[in-house]
Amino acid sequence: MQKIVATFILAFCAINFIFAQQRPxxxxxxxxxxxxxxxxxxxxxxxxxxxxxxxxxxxxxxxxxxxxxxxxxxxxxxxxxxxxxxxxxxxxxxxxxxxxxxxxxxxxxxxxxxxxxxxxxxxxxxPLYVQTNWVRENVPGIPDKERYSPKDVPLDLTMKYxxxxxxxxxxxxxxxxxxxxxxxxxxxxxxxxxxxxxxxxxxxxxxxxxxxxxxxxxxxxxxxxxxxxxxxxxxxxxxxxxxxxxxxxxxxxxxxxxxxxxxxxxxxxxxxxxxxxxxxxxxxxxxxxxxxxxxxxxxxxxxxxxxxxxxxxxxxxxxxxxxxxxxxxxxxxxxxxxxxxxxxxxxxxxxxxxxxxxxxxxxxxxxxxxxxxxxxxxxxxxxGEKLEEPHDKLYWRFWDQSAIRMGRWKFLKAGSREFLFDLRSEKQEHENLILKHPERAEQMKKELVKWGNELKNPGIPDGDIKREKNWYDYYFAE
Structure with a gap:
């Protein structure tokens, strides 16, 4: 029986090896x-x-x-x-x-x-018509508007993308x-x-x-x-x-x-x-x-x-x-x-x-x-060839928000509001742990700032949140 199982495993590995040599x-x-x-x-x-x-x-x-x-x-x-x-x-x-x-x-x-x-x-x-500044800069002769419509962006320009x-x-x-x-x-x-x-x-x-x-x-x-x-x-x-x-x-x-x-x-x-x-x-x-x-x-x-x-x-x-x-x-x-x-x-x-x-x-x-x-x-x-985590850090920056995840921990900054979450706990983002672990939060914030400074428009958002305010007031009411 052991010989049969061993033969099966070897055959399975051989099949996998053959396929792995072919580009999928x-x-x-x-x-x-x-x-x-x-x-x-x-x-x-x-x-x-x-x-x-x-x-x-x-x-x-x-x-x-x-x-x-x-x-x-x-x-x-x-x-x-x-x-x-x-x-x-x-x-x-x-x-x-x-x-x-x-x-x-x-x-x-x-x-x-x-x-x-x-x-x-x-x-x-x-190009999207909502990209107001880009439209102003890249569409010759377009009048200055607070808001454009789809027809304002020429099809021949759009087709290049x-x-x-x-x-x-x-x-x-x-x-x-x-x-x-x-x-x-x-x-x-x-x-x-x-x-x-x-x-x-x-x-x-x-x-x-x-x-x-x-x-x-x-x-x-x-x-x-x-x-x-x-x-x-x-x-x-x-x-x-x-x-x-x-x-x-x-x-x-x-x-x-x-x-x-x-x-x-x-x-x-x-x-x-x-x-x-x-x-x-x-x-x-x-x-x-x-x-x-x-x-x-x-x-x-x-x-x-x-x-x-x-x-x-x-x-x-x-x-x-x-x-x-x-x-x-x-x-x-x-x-x-x-x-x-x-x-x-x-x-x-x-x-x-x-x-x-x-x-x-x-x-x-x-x-x-x-x-x-x-x-x-x-x-x-x-x-299972590699057992470590694929990423030491993952990052986000969007509107007035920024975040970093490192292992089980996530630091989230929404304007001037800051949060630290344990994403492997039952409470996840229902419990802000920043007062319990201020040093961890500060370390993660430094890593986030470092990444933010590498970007085309450097930095991470600070100050008051705008578009996201109602969401954060609702989902993260204190």
């Missing part, structure tokens, strides 16, 4: 405004139904301390796709600037490594139904053009991913799937809504339905990989760009409301929401699956961050990780 395909699935609670695998709420995402976790590693670099769409995506803290190049929040053209995105690295690269869904790294000039060879780009594409959902190559897509936006994004796999499964590929869900405007078909009958806030029902559509998509992608015999050697990252926008009270306002509103998602058990660098704003669902190499069903509680995706992908593509990247290759940590 890599798929990055990035949802939009999805809270930590809203995948079933995290076990926080009973009403979410994500069996395919849960299966992804069962066949891979689920991170319980997985972070993004910002609690907002554009800067979080900038960090993910550059592998660098976005404050290093000035893309701190949605209202500042696009990702500069001299920043190298992950798709460019992967293309240079011989990968076929593709993307679909949300981009958000191009689109995926097709940032390393993505194949693209079906667009959040809703106006799509810039060089292939169609039937698998045909087309001249780059704008098309009006039929069908449901999330199904289209799934179909763009599976079509890309059909077209490129014989070569190593990198695909970025930016699902536009469950971000407002909330939109779902009866196919998905009918899965959630009964009395509940309508915004919650739509969130559940939209995540069910994403979950179906994850299942279709996995089935497509299996169909082509490449599932075992495909590395899949699943994350959200930030926590849910609860708008404090989770009001179930009519779906016709056009402004920002609760998207129906939840951040349980964490404090805060999108826009805050408390855990509810930056700790997100985070799964890594690579069946040929990674253990199955593991839970990893050491802090990791979205920056690690780029570092991991580049090294697995056979290239040396550039020194300017802030992430690490996660694979040795997830296989």
């Amino acid at each position: 395909n890599i798929i990055v699935i990035f949802t939009d405004d999805l809270g930590y609670a809203d995948i079933g695998a995290n076990g926080m709420v009973p009403d979410i139904k994500t069996p395919n995402i849960d299966k992804l976790a069962e066949n891979g590693v689920r991170m319980t301390s997985g972070y993004v670099t910002a609690p907002q769409c554009a800067p979080s995506r900038a960090g993910l796709l550059t592998g660098r803290y976005q404050q290093r190049f000035g893309s701190d929040d949605n209202g500042v600037q696009p990702v500069p053209l001299d920043e190298t995105l992950i798709a460019e690295h992967m293309s240079n490594a011989g990968y076929v690269t593709g993307m679909t869904g949300k981009w958000h790294l191009q 689109y995926p097709h000039v940032r390393g993505f060879q194949e693209y079906y780009y667009g959040t809703m139904y106006n799509i810039w594409a060089n292939y169609d959902l039937c698998g045909n190559s087309i001249e780059p053009q704008w098309i009006n897509a039929d069908g449901y936006r999330l199904d289209n994004q799934t179909n763009a991913a599976t079509t890309f796999i059909d077209r490129n499964h014989e070569n190593p590929f990198f695909f970025y799937l930016g699902y536009y869900a469950p971000h407002v405007p909330l939109e779902a078909t009866e196919k998905y809504l009918s899965r959630f009958p009964g009395k509940m806030p309508e915004r919650r029902r739509y969130c559940l339905a939209m995540m069910s559509a994403v979950d179906d998509g994850v299942g279709k992608i996995i089935n497509k990989l299996k169909e082509h015999g490449v599932y075992e050697n495909t590395l899949i990252f699943f994350m959200s760009d930030n926590g849910a926008p609860l708008k404090i009270y989770k009001e179930d306002i009519p779906l016709t409301h056009k402004g920002g509103a609760w998207d129906g998602s939840l951040n349980k058990p964490f404090v805060g929401e999108k826009g805050m660098i408390s855990e509810g704003g930056i700790r997100v669902p985070y799964i890594v699956s690579w069946p040929a190499v990674l253990p199955k069903g593991e839970v990893y509680d050491k802090p990791v961050i979205s920056l690690d995706m780029a570092a991991t992908a580049i090294e697995l593509a056979g290239k040396k990780r550039p020194g300017e990247l802030d992430g690490v290759n996660l694979i040795p940590f997830l296989t």
Whole structure:
């Protein structure tokens, strides 16, 4: 019996070794405004139904301390796709600037490594009309306005920042139904053009991913799937809504339905990989760009409301929401699956961050990780080859907030208000320990200031908080 077991183990290791010698395909699935609670695998709420995402976790590693670099769409995506803290190049929040053209995105690295690269869904790294100062400085002849509109930013300027000039060879780009594409959902190559897509936006994004796999499964590929869900405007078909009958806030029902559509998509992608015999050697990252926008009270306002509103998602058990660098704003669902190499069903509680995706992908593509990247290759940590924590320190700076995590401890500064939390205690951010451990807080603050001074706009915020005041008054009432 012992001989049989030993033979099995050796065979298993040999298979893993063979796969490890082949460069894996890599798929990055990035949802939009999805809270930590809203995948079933995290076990926080009973009403979410994500069996395919849960299966992804069962066949891979689920991170319980997985972070993004910002609690907002554009800067979080900038960090993910550059592998660098976005404050290093000035893309701190949605209202500042696009990702500069001299920043190298992950798709460019992967293309240079011989990968076929593709993307679909949300981009958000191009010039935005809310970037008032940047628009004034970069749009010739534009009148000075307090606030601009989308039509004020010329399309020819915006296009210089689109995926097709940032390393993505194949693209079906667009959040809703106006799509810039060089292939169609039937698998045909087309001249780059704008098309009006039929069908449901999330199904289209799934179909763009599976079509890309059909077209490129014989070569190593990198695909970025930016699902536009469950971000407002909330939109779902009866196919998905009918899965959630009964009395509940309508915004919650739509969130559940939209995540069910994403979950179906994850299942279709996995089935497509299996169909082509490449599932075992495909590395899949699943994350959200930030926590849910609860708008404090989770009001179930009519779906016709056009402004920002609760998207129906939840951040349980964490404090805060999108826009805050408390855990509810930056700790997100985070799964890594690579069946040929990674253990199955593991839970990893050491802090990791979205920056690690780029570092991991580049090294697995056979290239040396550039020194300017802030992430690490996660694979040795997830296989147990390395037992230490992947990061000594993780940092955040957003609006009037800044924070640092070191091991179990987190120092958070919101304007002049300062907090110290033990994130491995039951109380986490419900108990400010700064008076009990002032020396630790001061040491961490010095490390945070040191990092802040390395950034394009040096320093960490001080003084009164502005946009975040109502949140901190509510969530951290003294």
